[in-house]
Amino acid sequence: MSSVLAVGSVAFDSIKTPFGARSKCLGGSATHFSVAASYLTDVAVVAVVGDDFTAEDEAVFHERDINTSDIQRVKGGKTFFWAGEYGTDLNVAHTLDTQLNVFGDFKPVLSTEARKAPFLFLGNILPTLQREVRSQCDAKFVAMDTMNLWIDTTKDELLKTIAVVDCLTINDAEARQLANEPNLIKAAKSILELGPKILLIKRGEYGAALFTRDNYFATPAFPLENVFDPTGAGDSFAGGFIGYLAQAGTIDNQTMRTAIIYGSIMASFNVEEFSCDRLRRLQPNEIRTRLEEFKALTHFELGDNTESNYKLGKLPAAVQR
Amino acid sequence: MSSVLAVGSVAFDSIKTPFGARSKCLGGSATHFSVAASYLTDVAVVAVVGDDFTAEDEAVFHERDINTSDIQRVKGGKTFFWAGEYGTDLNVAHTLDTQLNVFGDFKPVLSTEARKAPFLFLGNILPTLQREVRSQCDAKFVAMDTMNLWIDTTKDELLKTIAVVDCLTINDAEARQLANEPNLIKAAKSILELGPKILLIKRGEYGAALFTRDNYFATPAFPLENVFDPTGAGDSFAGGFIGYLAQAGTIDNQTMRTAIIYGSIMASFNVEEFSCDRLRRLQPNEIRTRLEEFKALTHFELGDNTESNYKLGKLPAAVQR
Numbered sequence: 001m002s003s004v005l006a007v008g009s010v011a012f013d014s015i016k017t018p019f020g021a022r023s024k025c026l027g028g029s030a031t032h033f034s035v036a037a038s039y040l041t042d043v044a045v046v047a048v049v050g051d052d053f054t055a056e057d058e059a060v061f062h063e064r065d066i067n068t069s070d071i072q073r074v075k076g077g078k079t080f081f082w083a084g085e086y087g088t089d090l091n092v093a094h095t096l097d098t099q100l101n102v103f104g105d106f107k108p109v110l111s112t113e114a115r116k117a118p119f120l121f122l123g124n125i126l127p128t129l130q131r132e133v134r135s136q137c138d139a140k141f142v143a144m145d146t147m148n149l150w151i152d153t154t155k156d157e158l159l160k161t162i163a164v165v166d167c168l169t170i171n172d173a174e175a176r177q178l179a180n181e182p183n184l185i186k187a188a189k190s191i192l193e194l195g196p197k198i199l200l201i202k203r204g205e206y207g208a209a210l211f212t213r214d215n216y217f218a219t220p221a222f223p224l225e226n227v228f229d230p231t232g233a234g235d236s237f238a239g240g241f242i243g244y245l246a247q248a249g250t251i252d253n254q255t256m257r258t259a260i261i262y263g264s265i266m267a268s269f270n271v272e273e274f275s276c277d278r279l280r281r282l283q284p285n286e287i288r289t290r291l292e293e294f295k296a297l298t299h300f301e302l303g304d305n306t307e308s309n310y311k312l313g314k315l316p317a318a319v320q321r
Numbered sequence: 322m323s324s325v326l327a328v329g330s331v332a333f334d335s336i337k338t339p340f341g342a343r344s345k346c347l348g349g350s351a352t353h354f355s356v357a358a359s360y361l362t363d364v365a366v367v368a369v370v371g372d373d374f375t376a377e378d379e380a381v382f383h384e385r386d387i388n389t390s391d392i393q394r395v396k397g398g399k400t401f402f403w404a405g406e407y408g409t410d411l412n413v414a415h416t417l418d419t420q421l422n423v424f425g426d427f428k429p430v431l432s433t434e435a436r437k438a439p440f441l442f443l444g445n446i447l448p449t450l451q452r453e454v455r456s457q458c459d460a461k462f463v464a465m466d467t468m469n470l471w472i473d474t475t476k477d478e479l480l481k482t483i484a485v486v487d488c489l490t491i492n493d494a495e496a497r498q499l500a501n502e503p504n505l506i507k508a509a510k511s512i513l514e515l516g517p518k519i520l521l522i523k524r525g526e527y528g529a530a531l532f533t534r535d536n537y538f539a540t541p542a543f544p545l546e547n548v549f550d551p552t553g554a555g556d557s558f559a560g561g562f563i564g565y566l567a568q569a570g571t572i573d574n575q576t577m578r579t580a581i582i583y584g585s586i587m588a589s590f591n592v593e594e595f596s597c598d599r600l601r602r603l604q605p606n607e608i609r610t611r612l613e614e615f616k617a618l619t620h621f622e623l624g625d626n627t628e629s630n631y632k633l634g635k636l637p638a639a640v641q642r
Contacts, residue, residue, distance in 0.1 A: 223530075
């Protein structure tokens with residue numbers, strides 16, 4: 001039995017960035033998520049692929065010990081395909097083509113083994129499919145990702161799915177859209193009213209923020225001079241986050257904060273190359289080094305607390321409105 | 322002699338936000354900066370005002386012990402006026418009207434006292450004026466702010482001014498524009514080549530980042546549920562930053578990091594009300610409380626460093642590209 005079960009897309013992506021182009025490389029939310037999480041815990045994937053999904057593609061999962069026995073193969077079918085382009089603003093993906101292919105008729109049926117996974121990640125797919133998988137799984141912790149497309153096209157179904165998960169990951173513009181509220185703190189409070197106990201806001205190059213009913217945490221992102229391809233950043237972030245939680249065994253505030261740092265670091269590697277190329281050849285010491293660099297570059301002290309050496313203590317009592 | 326000398330605008334602002342409107346309230350870069358810095362150190366202001374600058378306006382400076390003897394008064398003149406509006410995206414100010422008035426002919430001549438200030442802040446005014454003030458002052462530490470307007474209209478003069486300061490504060494979109502480079506880390510490196518030893522990037526609700534030749538620091542912003550009026554956020558941020566450095570007496574990496582947190586906290590108060598209303602009635606314990614809240618909400622641990630309890634140590638040696 002794997003600790004983490006991930007459902008989502010296993011796809012082929014054709015991607016163009018200002019730094020290069022790659023056609024039909026392995027991608028998809030379940031792919032980026034599971035490869036990232038595999039550095040921290042045992043992962044299994046639920047997805048659907050066509051005949052064009054080769055042994056070479058599957059090897060990417062197997063070399064990371066990712067269980068692929070719940071990946072359905074559709075004879076005569078074609079794997080989900082996405083083509084996209086990024087301009088100089090790497091935060092915005094411009095979709096050029098989406099071919100659902102075998103994903104159009106996907107009816108996930110989980111194996112007995114898969115149903116037992118204690119952690120479940122519902123990657124960014126149709127909210128009804130996410131809920132179908134959720135209903136088949138006894139997971140003690142369920143996280144989901146989503147996107148503006150579902151807020152625009154199937155918000156009622158999305159809200160029903162959000163109501164049955166423990167944790168929602170979403171980017172900040174989408175959080176504001178979902179809550180119809182420009183202030184992120186207010187938007188977060190309103191989203192927590194929809195059901196999840198944990199809201200994890202992805203802010204791209206600006207980092208991430210965590211909201212629970214009684215706790216707030218924010219962190220910048222790991223600084224990267226060379227972001228090559230942002231595709232899968234959010235999924236590898238979620239992979240690091242949930243992978244860390246699964247290996248930790250507890251889900252308290254400090255553990256979630258550490259998990260977010262792991263997520264940030266896994267995402268920072270993911271975006272350095274196309275597909276999962278960088279994650280595939282990652283070494284444990286590289287993760288540890290970057291974690292420690294991250295700790296160092298965000299560390300600060302509040303300074304001397306005595307009032308004598310600065311004017312904080314010298315405010316005249318007369319200063320009132 | 323004051324520790325910090327600030328040159329910039331003392332102005333009247335008419336501001337509309339989604340939460341309210343205020344006409345002809347006291348504003349300007351030197352105003353927001355000096356009121357914020359006054360909680361940490363002694364400040365003097367170099368600026369120019371007209372007849373419409375009243376004793377009541379000046380009282381805002383005096384109640385904070387800010388030295389106003391270098392504020393020129395132009396008989397028959399009118400004070401600099403700015404009218405602006407913010408929509409639901411509070412990060413973007415839409416300028417409705419700008420009247421330079423007495424600022425159009427401003428020729429700063431510093432008093433003997435003002436020239437001796439060890440810290441100088443060049444608020445966001447014409448780069449030639451900033452350089453004129455800089456040349457009259459013996460400050461050991463000079464910081465400047467600027468904006469896209471000067472990059473667009475007088476970049477050569479701006480570059481000459483940037484070359485003679487120790488620290489540049491600028492928002493992140495403007496940093497990318499100035500360096501003509503979308504990646505912020507690369508843009509920062511390129512800006513440091515222009516002369517300043519310290520680059521402080523303002524990211525609004527996302528926080529701030531500090532670049533020196535050998536150090537990087539990033540922090541999120543203090544989370545605010547009610548941002549009422551963002552006008553002056555950058556200036557009060559700079560006021561907290563430079564005010565802290567001036568009282569600390571040293572400018573090493575740790576001191577600068579702490580100074581950025583002070584800047585963030587002063588900015589967080591500034592934006593809670595129109596003009597300097599919130600800063601004027603600030604109490605020292607409120608600053609200390611928010612500093613400690615900030616420390617708490619950004620704190621994280623890297624977690625257990627042993628390899629045995631997670632898979633980092635179990636990566637098969639065969640995993641190579």
